[in-house]
Amino acid sequence: MAQxxxxxxxxxxxxxFQAVQTTSFTIQDGEFVVLVGPSGCGKSTxxxxxxxxxxxxxxxxxxxxxxxxxxxxxxxxxxxxxQNYALYPHMTVRKNIGYGLKNRGTPAxxxxxxxxxxxxxxxxxxxxxxxxAQLSGGQRQRVAMGRAVVRDPALFLFDEPLSxxxxxxxxxxxxxxxxxxxxxxTTAVYVTHDQVEAMTMAxxxxxxxxxxxxxxxxxxxxxxxxxxxxxxxxxxxxxMNLIRAEVDQKQVKINGYDALMVASEAFxxxxxxxxxxxxxxxxxxxxxxxxxxxxEELGAHRLLHGRIDDQPFSVMIGKEDTAHTGExxxxxxxxxxxxxxxxxxxxx
Amino acid sequence: xxxxxxxxxxxxxxxxxxxxxxxxxHTVLILGALLMMIPPLLxxxxxxxxxxxxxxxxxxxxxxxxxxxNFHAAMFEKGGFTQTVDGTLMLMNxxxxxxxxxMGKIIISMMAAYAxxxxxxxxxxxxxxxxxxxxxxxxEVRILPSYEAIQKLGLTNTYTGLIVPLIASAxxxxxxxxxxxxxxxxxxxxxxxxxxxxWKFFVDILVPLSRTMIAAIFIIMFVFGWNQYLWPTLIxxxxxxxxxxxxxxxxxxxxxxxQIPEHGQALALAIVAMIPPVAIVVFFQNxxxxxxxxxxx
Numbered sequence: 243m244a245q246x247x248x249x250x251x252x253x254x255x256x257x258x259f260q261a262v263q264t265t266s267f268t269i270q271d272g273e274f275v276v277l278v279g280p281s282g283c284g285k286s287t288x289x290x291x292x293x294x295x296x297x298x299x300x301x302x303x304x305x306x307x308x309x310x311x312x313x314x315x316x317x318x319x320x321x322x323x324x325q326n327y328a329l330y331p332h333m334t335v336r337k338n339i340g341y342g343l344k345n346r347g348t349p350a351x352x353x354x355x356x357x358x359x360x361x362x363x364x365x366x367x368x369x370x371x372x373x374x375a376q377l378s379g380g381q382r383q384r385v386a387m388g389r390a391v392v393r394d395p396a397l398f399l400f401d402e403p404l405s406x407x408x409x410x411x412x413x414x415x416x417x418x419x420x421x422x423x424x425x426x427x428t429t430a431v432y433v434t435h436d437q438v439e440a441m442t443m444a445x446x447x448x449x450x451x452x453x454x455x456x457x458x459x460x461x462x463x464x465x466x467x468x469x470x471x472x473x474x475x476x477x478x479x480x481x482m483n484l485i486r487a488e489v490d491q492k493q494v495k496i497n498g499y500d501a502l503m504v505a506s507e508a509f510x511x512x513x514x515x516x517x518x519x520x521x522x523x524x525x526x527x528x529x530x531x532x533x534x535x536x537x538e539e540l541g542a543h544r545l546l547h548g549r550i551d552d553q554p555f556s557v558m559i560g561k562e563d564t565a566h567t568g569e570x571x572x573x574x575x576x577x578x579x580x581x582x583x584x585x586x587x588x589x590x
Numbered sequence: 591x592x593x594x595x596x597x598x599x600x601x602x603x604x605x606x607x608x609x610x611x612x613x614x615x616h617t618v619l620i621l622g623a624l625l626m627m628i629p630p631l632l633x634x635x636x637x638x639x640x641x642x643x644x645x646x647x648x649x650x651x652x653x654x655x656x657x658x659x660n661f662h663a664a665m666f667e668k669g670g671f672t673q674t675v676d677g678t679l680m681l682m683n684x685x686x687x688x689x690x691x692x693m694g695k696i697i698i699s700m701m702a703a704y705a706x707x708x709x710x711x712x713x714x715x716x717x718x719x720x721x722x723x724x725x726x727x728x729x730e731v732r733i734l735p736s737y738e739a740i741q742k743l744g745l746t747n748t749y750t751g752l753i754v755p756l757i758a759s760a761x762x763x764x765x766x767x768x769x770x771x772x773x774x775x776x777x778x779x780x781x782x783x784x785x786x787x788x789w790k791f792f793v794d795i796l797v798p799l800s801r802t803m804i805a806a807i808f809i810i811m812f813v814f815g816w817n818q819y820l821w822p823t824l825i826x827x828x829x830x831x832x833x834x835x836x837x838x839x840x841x842x843x844x845x846x847x848x849q850i851p852e853h854g855q856a857l858a859l860a861i862v863a864m865i866p867p868v869a870i871v872v873f874f875q876n877x878x879x880x881x882x883x884x885x886x887x
Contacts, residue, residue, distance in 0.1 A: 245790070293779075293783065295779050295782070314782075315783045316782060316783060316784070316785035316786075317777075320783065321783065322779075322780070324776040324779070324780060324781050325776075326774060326776055328774065328776035328779065328780035328794055329780075329792075330777065330781075331799065332781075332795075332798040332799055332801075341781075341784050341785070341786070341794075342784035342785055345784055345785035345786050345790060346785050368736075370734050389780075472631075552803050
């Protein structure tokens with residue numbers, strides 16, 4: 243178990259590309275932190291720096307009380323699960339799981355016992371003598387997990403471990419991984435580009451964009467109070483609606499309509515206004531006109547995609563509500579409106 | 591609903607078509623196979639006659655009654671200038687050369703490819719191309735300096751001198767490099783985190799993964815080494831180091847005392863010399879194809 247702290251960590255590749263800008267944060271002991279962002283945002287680089295597979299250009303990385311910048315990956319007391327599992331194809335499941343222990347000179351009897359334990363925990367007991375090629379995707383994923391847990395490391399690192407699985411299995415493994423981490427109480431850093439995984443698994447989410455941290459927060463904070471338009475549009479499916487609006491004498495307005503809410507006095511002029519699709523109601527007396535183009539049936543709820551004037555906008559309604567395409571009126575919940583700077587995209 | 595009717599299938603008495611294409615293919619293949627088989631068959635039939643008959647009448651198409659005698663003489667009769675070397679010893683020498691040559695090439699080229707692919711060497715690509723260009727410098731081109739070096743090291747008439755100068759292999763390095771590059775990088779990283787150093791990763795992961803590849807290259811190189819002629823001729827003057835390929839020539843050329851050369855024995859030896867490479871290819875062809883075409887990564 244360990245706390246992980248990054249202080250002023252930066253990564254510049256030899257070709258001059260800055261993959262991760264100066265970054266500092268601390269991961270608490272036993273915490274499950276998810277690094278999320280679009281491809282190329284530096285999340286994998288960050289994880290690989292923690293693993294020791296990538297050199298740290300600048301800054302200090304601590305696992306527990308130890309600075310590990312120059313410590314070999316094998317000696318950092320970490321375990322990593324890779325996207326393609328990276329199982330050794332010629333070894334049986336038993337040997338795959340036990341390989342790390344064997345390299346550390348653990349006595350054979352102890353390895354056998356630990357491998358059995360890990361296999362039992364992951365429901366792999368009957369597959370111990372198979373080779374990876376004879377296993378399904380989900381089972382391989384479990385073997386990769388087994389290889390990580392068997393060593394009882396201070397820190398788990400996951401590099402998009404579920405992206406090679408089909409949707410159903412992914413949902414199931416998501417819960418299993420989370421449950422396992424809870425049970426073992428091991429600190430975990432998990433990289434994904436899937437915002438659903440991030441929302442469901444994380445204690446805290448770190449949203450990255452272009453090598454920079456956009457926001458750190460609990461899933462609820464990230465969802466309800468995004469720090470920027472990037473976070474607002476990246477997290478949540480469908481994403482938060484972002485439309486042009488204006489602040490005039492503390493009144494927030496979409497052009498042509500009455501004031502929607504009262505803003506604090508610090509600013510005025512054009513802004514970007516955000517609101518989650520579920521915070522909008524269909525209301526014949528609503529103050530804003532909404533033109534529905536497409537009606538998306540999702541079972542538990544329905545999504546209406548359309549426009550306010552010329553700006554794209556989505557509304558989520560319950561399954562009991564009736565809806566049709568064409569002109570209608572909506573009501574925006576004032577307390578759910580979020581205001582962002584028009585140019586920087588930062589929360590106002 | 592459409593009516594379902596049970597139709598009896600209309601009997602069509604189509605004449606069975608003769609597949610001319612297939613017949614043509616097979617004819618060509620059979621002719622080719624025969625063409626390839628004729629020389630060894632002739633060697634076998636001729637080897638069953640005594641030296642006088644062969645010398646007088648040339649190649650024989652029929653089986654004579656000296657087959658056993660010729661093979662026995664070729665394998666077990668001490669011959670050559672010093673009367674110390676027989677076929678068995680030459681067979682052993684050939685095996686030592688063939689196996690040593692193949693193993694040496696595999697070990698050296700695997701290690702070279704490992705260094706080139708897995709270590710961030712500054713001039714790895716350059717090194718690879720330098721190795722690759724040595725394809726343009728086969729032994730025949732560098733034979734004088736090679737001989738000079740071996741002779742100065744006092745390695746003439748040793749197995750070391752026979753094998754070591756031949757084991758650097760651009761082809762092998764190339765094959766292993768291509769293979770290693772197709773092994774997912776995460777495997778090396780996972781092994782690193784699992785505490786396997788470079789040597790352990792090589793031995794525990796890379797070598798077992800390459801086993802079909804190793805088998806394929808072993809087959810090629812064994813046959814190649816087995817058939818070496820020029821270098822062994824240069825480097826060994828002591829007859830106890832002679833290989834089969836050389837021994838055949840030795841018999842044919844022994845015109846001492848106006849004796850008729852033992853053509854029958856020479857051919858018998860030639861057949862013995864052919865068997866191991868053929869056997870290896872026949873028995874390991876599955877491995878061979880697997881190694882060069884697929885891999886279980």
